[in-house]
Amino acid sequence: xxxxxxxxxxxxxxxxxxxxxxxxxxxxxxxxxxxxxxxxxxxxxxxxxxxxxxxxxxxxxxxxxxxxxxxxxxxxxxxxxxxxxxxxxxxxxxxxxxxxxxxxxxxxxxxxxxxxxxxxxxxxxxxxxxxxxxxxxxxxxxxxxxxxxxxxxxxxxxxxxxxxxxxxxxxxxxxxxxxxxxxxxxxxxxxxxxxxxxxxxxxxxxxxxxxxxxxxxxxxxxxxxxxxxxxxxxxxxxxxxxxxxxxxxxxxxxxxxxxxxxxxxxxxxxxxxxxxxxxxxxxxxxxxxxxxxxxxxxxxxxxxxxxxxxxxxxx
Amino acid sequence: xxxxxxxxxxxxxxxxxxxxxxxxxxxxxxxxxxxxxxxxxxxxxxxxxxxxxxxxxxxxxxxxxxxxxxxxxxxxxxxxxxxxxxxxxxxxxxxxxxxxxxxxxxxxxxxxxxxxxxxxxxxxxxxxxxxxxxxxxxxxxxxxxxxxxxxxxxxxxxxxxxxxxxxxxxxxxxxxxxxxxxxxxxxxxxxxxxxxxxxxxxxxxxxxxxxxxxxxxxxxxxx
Numbered sequence: 001x002x003x004x005x006x007x008x009x010x011x012x013x014x015x016x017x018x019x020x021x022x023x024x025x026x027x028x029x030x031x032x033x034x035x036x037x038x039x040x041x042x043x044x045x046x047x048x049x050x051x052x053x054x055x056x057x058x059x060x061x062x063x064x065x066x067x068x069x070x071x072x073x074x075x076x077x078x079x080x081x082x083x084x085x086x087x088x089x090x091x092x093x094x095x096x097x098x099x100x101x102x103x104x105x106x107x108x109x110x111x112x113x114x115x116x117x118x119x120x121x122x123x124x125x126x127x128x129x130x131x132x133x134x135x136x137x138x139x140x141x142x143x144x145x146x147x148x149x150x151x152x153x154x155x156x157x158x159x160x161x162x163x164x165x166x167x168x169x170x171x172x173x174x175x176x177x178x179x180x181x182x183x184x185x186x187x188x189x190x191x192x193x194x195x196x197x198x199x200x201x202x203x204x205x206x207x208x209x210x211x212x213x214x215x216x217x218x219x220x221x222x223x224x225x226x227x228x229x230x231x232x233x234x235x236x237x238x239x240x241x242x243x244x245x246x247x248x249x250x251x252x253x254x255x256x257x258x259x260x261x262x263x264x265x266x267x268x269x270x271x272x273x274x275x276x277x278x279x280x281x282x283x284x285x286x287x288x289x290x291x292x293x294x295x296x297x298x299x300x301x302x303x304x305x306x307x308x309x310x311x312x313x314x315x
Numbered sequence: 316x317x318x319x320x321x322x323x324x325x326x327x328x329x330x331x332x333x334x335x336x337x338x339x340x341x342x343x344x345x346x347x348x349x350x351x352x353x354x355x356x357x358x359x360x361x362x363x364x365x366x367x368x369x370x371x372x373x374x375x376x377x378x379x380x381x382x383x384x385x386x387x388x389x390x391x392x393x394x395x396x397x398x399x400x401x402x403x404x405x406x407x408x409x410x411x412x413x414x415x416x417x418x419x420x421x422x423x424x425x426x427x428x429x430x431x432x433x434x435x436x437x438x439x440x441x442x443x444x445x446x447x448x449x450x451x452x453x454x455x456x457x458x459x460x461x462x463x464x465x466x467x468x469x470x471x472x473x474x475x476x477x478x479x480x481x482x483x484x485x486x487x488x489x490x491x492x493x494x495x496x497x498x499x500x501x502x503x504x505x506x507x508x509x510x511x512x513x514x515x516x517x518x519x520x521x522x523x524x525x526x527x528x529x530x531x532x533x534x535x536x537x538x
Contacts, residue, residue: 024420035408224404227366228465229394230421231387 021237029241039214040246046210047250047297048257050203055258055285055293057199059266061192062289063282068185075150075181077143077173079162084111084139093167097141100161102149107142111135138169151182204300211243211304215312222312235313239305247301251294259284316342317363317473317504322372324358324528332358333528336372340506340521342472345499347515348508350525356508357401359525360475363506364396365389376473394422397466397503399476403458405450405465411437412446415465422469436464440494456487463494473504480511488514 033040085093094106109117114137122128149158155178159171215222225235266282285293317340324333333355340346348356361367362374365381374381376392384392397418405414412433419429437443440460450458459479466474476495480488492514499505509515515522524531 028420220404221406224406225417225421226390227364227393227398227400227404228418228421229390229392231390234390234421 025237025241028238029245032238032242033245036214036218039217040242043210043214043246043301044249044253047207047247047300048253050206051251051254051293051297051300052257052261054199054203054296055254055289056261057196058289058293059258059262059282059285061196062285064188065192066283068188069147072147072150072181072185073144075145075155075173075178077145077155077159077162077171079141079143079165079168080138080170080172081140081167082138082169083167085167089167093165094141096165097143097162100158102145102154102158103143104146105144109140109142111137111139114139141168150178152179207300208304208307211246211301212308212311215239215305215308219312222309226313232313236306236309239309240302243301243305244298245301247297247299247304248294249297250301251297254297255290255293316340316375316377317506318373318375319359319362320373320375322362322369322374324355324362324367325370331370331528333362333369336528336530338523338530340504342377342504343499343502344521345495345505345518346507346521346523347518348506348523348525349510349512349515351510353527354525355528356510356525357477358528360398360477360506360508363473363475364393364398390421394469395472397469397471397474399459399462399466399474399479401477401481403450403462405458405461407449407451410447410449411442411453411461414450414461415468418465418468432468433464436468437461439497440464441490455482456484456490459483459487459491460494463491467494467498467503470501471503473506474498476505476507478509479507480509480514492518 079097090108094108097103097106111134115132115134118132118137119126119129143162145155145158149155155173155175159173162168162171222235262282262284267284317338319336319338322333322336323331325331336359348359350356358367362369362381363376365374365384368382372382376396379392381392406417412430415433415437416429419432424432434443434446437446440463442457442460442464445453445457445461450461453461463476463479466476474495479491479495483491488511495505495507
């Protein structure tokens with residue numbers, strides 16, 4: 001028959017092009033969030049709670065790590081000289097030590113300075129110092145290492161290089177303490193990493209299942225869109241934007257809750273518990289970590305939606 | 316034109332929903348598909364809008380072999396076919412306007428034009444005062460008309476309807492059928508699956524009768 005319908009003529013291409021489509025998908029995503037308030041609130045709440053637990057863990061971990069790093073400042077190498085070097089040679093020696101990779105700071109302690117320190121330490125017990133002269137105490141270099149060179153192997157390698165410098169007779173660095181401290185740090189990081197990994201898996205599992213359930217609740221919508229001729233991208237885009245918005249909202253809420261927890265309990269944890277976990281109290285997460293949590297929320301929402309959609313789109 | 320050549324369809328290996336179907340529905344025709352429940356009417360319609368792929372045989376729409384379509388080509392086919400589902404498939408949390416607009420949104424129409432076009436078709440369906448209502452607030456007949464509006468709003472080449480009058484009273488049945496006739500007069504090929512004998516008898520249209528997945532009566536089968 002000649003009267004066959006050729007389909008409606010599309011009058012305007014308002015949604016053509018990247019920005020047109022993005023604007024349509026975004027407005028659709030916002031409308032979907034409004035039309036599914038309860039389901040959206042459950043998703044945002046789950047993401048917020050999961051991220052709050054993860055960020056609380058991160059806050060504690062970062063503070064403990066900071067404390068431990070503070071302790072590692074005690075890793076100090078002392079190089080003793082046979083004879084006190086001439087004042088002109090001191091600068092050259094310091095320069096040679098400074099040139100060894102891993103050196104953070106070098107202080108020259110002359111025999112006079114060593115005696116002065118000893119006397120001040122033994123104040124009130126001057127009788128013990130009778131007969132002790134400057135010559136008995138050797139001049140030395142007190143060396144602080146940078147953070148990357150405080151593990152057992154690096155310190156040992158550093159000491160070997162130090163011993164090659166002429167005039168240095170003995171090197172001390174509290175070998176046992178360094179070993180114990182590094183064993184503790186390795187255990188701490190391993191435990192932190194394991195706990196963090198378990199927590200991340202749990203968060204991923206809970207959030208992806210919640211998103212899966214919310215998308216399952218709207219499977220009729222997905223099916224219908226496919227049946228009226230929507231492409232996979234057309235169906236998925238608003239859901240993915242919804243996921244990103246929910247993830248971002250969840251992350252912001254979790255950070256606000258973390259801030260509230262911090263100012264209510266953690267900042268004054270020392271007074272609250274009767275002990276102060278860090279000399280300066282717990283510090284809040286740095287900006288990079290906060291940005292990481294928001295990015296994590298966005299990623300959670302996006303990946304959670306993307307993987308769940310795969311199961312329900314038949315087109 | 317809708318053509319089926321030696322089409323077989325099985326959901327399970329031991330039973331077949333359709334067997335050796337051969338038919339040709341010319342462009343602009345109005346056809347009733349009838350038969351008992353389980354005869355294969357819904358399955359046959361699903362093959363037309365590529366919701367199912369036949370186990371064997373060929374389905375052609377305007378010469379395009381649907382069994383050879385890639386996954387990305389199926390949406391393009393579906394945009395030219397309006398479907399009225401047995402269970403309406405209206406989205407309960409969207410308004411009548413939004414439910415009908417979906418078809419045009421998929422095509423990339425602008426908001427203003429969608430509004431005009433949807434209002435126009437809802438007026439044709441006598442639903443202009445229900446634009447902002449949600450489907451749950453509508454009667455069965457009204458819901459069916461919304462589903463019809465959604466299927467017809469983009470003036471499709473083909474309209475398929477699965478038991479569109481199943482749960483309606485006589486007055487609503489009449490209204491729905493007149494909408495089908497109107498769409499057919501505008502050039503749309505209409506295929507309606509129904510087991511309502513009265514609807515078929517009063518229509519004086521081509522009837523394809525299915526029984527246990529086979530065509531048992533078709534006046535003009537041209538394989």
